[in-house]
Amino acid sequence: MNDLNQARNHVLKLIQQACVVSKRNEDEVQLLAVSKTHPSELLKEIYATGQRAFGENYLQEALDKITALSDLDIEWHFIGHVQRNKTKHLAEKFAWVHGVDRFIIAERLSNQREDNQVPLNICLQVNIDAQESKDGCNPAEVAELVKCISQLPRLKLRGLMVIPAPNHPHAFMDAKHLFDEVKVLHAHPEDWDTLSMGMSGDLQAAIAAGSTMVRIGTALFGSRDYSK
């Protein structure tokens, strides 16, 4: 408990310092705890220190944790690649989906979100630095996707998500420019408030460029063991 508390306070301090350096308000940047590969007990411990937003990448693992921790007031974010045949679980169980990169995926999520639920928050994932093996739409497609997706009834299109390659800090500024540029095309521009970028190794550069949500795993929980 103490270790996690310390790690979280350290990350919150890094965020705060990055905001001071960039002359931004610290409440403009939210911490998303990326808990993939870590057991529910660990999530419970960090929840006890005040953390509410958690990010998961693997659907089955996430669904197991959502069930195990259903008595906690957790805001679940899906940050992995969205497969077309998995959208129903995402639409029903999560508060946010960050990895939307095609209209068909957004349309399915909107159709599958239950009428009695609040709209599903989504971010459009952009392959901002043209990496060959990466998910995300092409920057040139963003304008049209924002126009179309922002009109879907059961979704709230909140912004962009990017995962630039390491040593590519300029990509964060490119993402911020794109984010600002397309806002006018949104059917509900007041919903357009989230730039999901920055991880353990590059949160300062991301915040300097305008990130509003950093997705932090390693700096909170330590390194991940994928062998289990």
Ligand SMILES: *Cc1c(COP(=O)(O)O)cnc(C)c1O
């Ligand atoms: C795993 C992951 C993170 C967290 O990365 P760390 O370097 O451990 O902070 C953030 N975003 C996405 C999309 C991830 O898959």
